[in-house]
Amino acid sequence: MxxxxxxxxxxxxxxxxxxxxxxxxxxxxxxxxxxxxxxxxxxxxxxxxxxxxxxxxxxxxxxGTGGRMPPLLLEEDEVVAVTVALRVGAQGISAIGEPAVRALAKLDQVMPPRLRGEVVALAEATAVLPGLTDEVDTGVLVVLAHAIRDRVRARFGYTSRVGDQVERDVEPYRLVATGRRWYLLGWDLRREDWRTFRLDRMAGVRASTFRFTPRVAPDPVEHVQQAIRRTGDAHRVRVRLTADVEAVRRRIPEQYGTSREVSPGVTEVTSSADDLGMLARHLTMAAFDVGARLEVIDPPELRGAIDDFTDRLSALRAP
Incomplete structure (x- = not known):
């Protein structure tokens, strides 16, 4: 046999x-x-x-081509290539983020230690250009995906919105990618309630050996959306670009900002983030890409952040 x-x-x-x-x-x-x-x-x-x-x-x-996807046999170099590509996809492309994490969890389960070392080495030697998605350690994604699948508690240090650092012990239920950030929906054992946690605020994430019986969970996407609306971001800004609204929307998708036409060829954009410098970078580059002038409506502090960003760009030019 x-x-x-x-x-x-x-x-x-x-x-x-x-x-x-x-x-x-x-x-x-x-x-x-x-x-x-x-x-x-x-x-x-x-x-x-x-x-x-x-x-x-x-x-x-x-x-031939069948009605479903059968298992594939991958050579060792192909496994390394696919895993590294999935790590990049999980971080930078919201449309494939969650399936990429599930695939990473499956590969991580069966990958020999030697190949795992090659993946880590290649990932550490690879730079990814920053985009509109906050950077998340794919190792954290894989650990949480395993914990969700195996129904075991997850433990991690967490930095709250006001900067407090606490240890959390949760029953993890679902990872949710919003396009900008990754969130975990879980049952907080200390607060005895459903909570959402931003992955970029986690530290020391590990899966425990304590199994749990699944509770009746709320809709993860709706719960995360409600949590975002309640807490909001630290900075909310409004700018105007001298560009057609459709061109602006192609450059700034809905999940990153709301664009509306205020007059022909003039578009107002409302966006928010915890990092004002990040907003300055993204909005400045968006204006450059669509060939528009950028006018800050509010807050005034955004003008200073944009000036700082453009000054750093100027300093990068060769004399």
Whole structure:
């Protein structure tokens, strides 16, 4: 049985490396008869792999397109490449963030220590340009994803909005990506209530061995949205750009700011963040990208933050 399983897996690996194989090629590589090859192909079909067979000259076997995604066999270098790409996707692209975290958790579960070391080394040697999404340690994402899947408590240090640092012990239920930040919805054991936690404010995240029975949880997306509306960001700003509203909306998506036309060719943008300097950077670059002049409506402090940013850019130019 072990020999048959190993041979079938090797056959699957061959199908994933080339579009078409002839029968004689496969029997020669596997060292089997034509009858055994046909049986192995049928075993793969029973597992959901759509192996197609074409008779005659120029025919052969190929891995076709099925109605569902069967498991893939990846070489070690492919595992490293996929994992690093998922780490970047989880941080920077909200549309694939949550599926990327789930995939990372699965890979982390089965990855040999040697490959994990290669992933860490490559990730540490890779720089990602800052965008509108706050940077989150993908290690934190993977730990929390495991805790959610295994239904075990998570523990971490947490910095509150006012700067207080406390230890939290929670039952983690769901990770939520808002486009700008990652949040965890969990049952706070100390406060005995549902709470949302920003991942960028966590430290020392670890999964415990204490299992919990799932409670009836609120809708995670709605709960996080309500929490954001209640707490808000430290800075809320309004600016005007001399650009068409549609052009501005393409550059500043809804999750990062609200754009409305105040007159033809003039758009007002409302945005918020905890870091005024970050707002200054993003709005200045947005104005540059759409070829617009930027006028600060409020608060006045934003003008100083924009001046600081443009001064630093000027200092970067070669003399």
């Amino acid at each position: 072990a020999e048959t399983t190993e041979r079938v897996l090797r056959l699957l690996g061959l199908f994933e490396t080339r579009s078409v194989w002839t029968g004689p090629e496969l029997t020669g590589l596997l060292g089997v008869t034509t009858r055994t090859l046909r049986r192995d192909v049928e075993r793969l079909r029973e597992l959901g792999y759509p192996i197609e067979a074409t008779p005659g000259v120029g025919g052969g076997y190929r891995l």
